[in-house]
Amino acid sequence: MTGPGSDSFTWHQLPPFFRDADTGSIRSKRRYFGQLRLTLLLLFLAAAIGTTTLKFSGNGIDWAGLVASLAFISSILVRLYIVEQRDERRWYECRAAAESCKTLAWRYAVCGDPFPESMPAAEARRLFINRLREISLGLDIVDVSAGLDVNEAMERCRAAGRDERIATYKNNRLMEQVEWYARMAKLRDRRSRTWRSIALAGEMIGVVAGAVKAYGMVSIDLLGVVSAGVAGVTAWFQAQRLETEASAYSLTAREIRHILSLTDESADAESWGKFVDQAEAAISREHTMWASGRTGNVGLTG
Secondary structure (H helix, E strand, O other), X not given: OOOOOOOOOOHHHXXXXXXXXXXXXXXXXXXXXXXXXXXXXXHHHHHXXXXXXXXXXXXXXXXXXXXXXXXXXXXXXXXXXXXXXXXXXXXXXXXXXXXXXXHHHHHHHOOOOOOOOOOOHHHHHHXXXXXXXXXXXXXXOOOOOOOOOOOHHHXXXXXXXXXXXXXXXXXXXXXXXXXXXXXXXXXXXXXXXXXXXXXXXXXXXXXXXHHHHHOOOOOOOHHXXXXXXXXXXXXXXXXXXXXXXXXXXXXXXXXXXXXXXXXXXXXXXXXXXXXXXXXXXXXXXXXXXXXXHHHOOOOOOO
């Protein structure tokens, strides 16, 4: 059996709904972490400036204290803005919707359950669109891309022979996911180690700052500045959950690799539909755990 051709279905040909949800997720994530970064920088600035004294013309006003207060007030305002904008939750919801659309599109394109080969084309399209409508209910997505949610690439793959669909799914879905999760696991682990090293370096500097303060070698409270910096780095590290994601991605890559090894290239229509259903359920499991871990109640449908 030959592999899928260059015109076979890939994730680049997913429906516009996926692109819209994916774009919304990326945009919301960037905004959320940008706002969080600003909050931590303002808190560090307040702590750093608070260790100094700045007076002019002997009027008794310590301007450093005023600037520190303004930094704290700004931090509070940014936090309130974060809550009001709901970018964190919008990020989770759009990510879950994008992944739900992706698994649904693959099920449809390769005739996996609940879109078996025996299902009439019109009925399959109707069921697919109804499932997309369920996913999009209450979802806050600004982007609306051009194109059809049941596109030509999906229809072409669905109309292909079973052997070609199996090859397409094996190479363009399962193998691609193994490679992606393995790559992301390594990236998250590397970043986790980097931030841990930065935090450790900060703590070591804190030891020196504590000794300097104990012996009164400098008038500035370096210990307070270093403590605020380490606290900020730790908060940033925890917010990204790099260590948890590295473990989850590694586990998912191994699970999908196991599934890939069980691909039966001579499966009949019924067995193939069930195999795709089980494979997509395994892939979706990581996203479901990720979403529920972030929000407590956001899940995937497919």
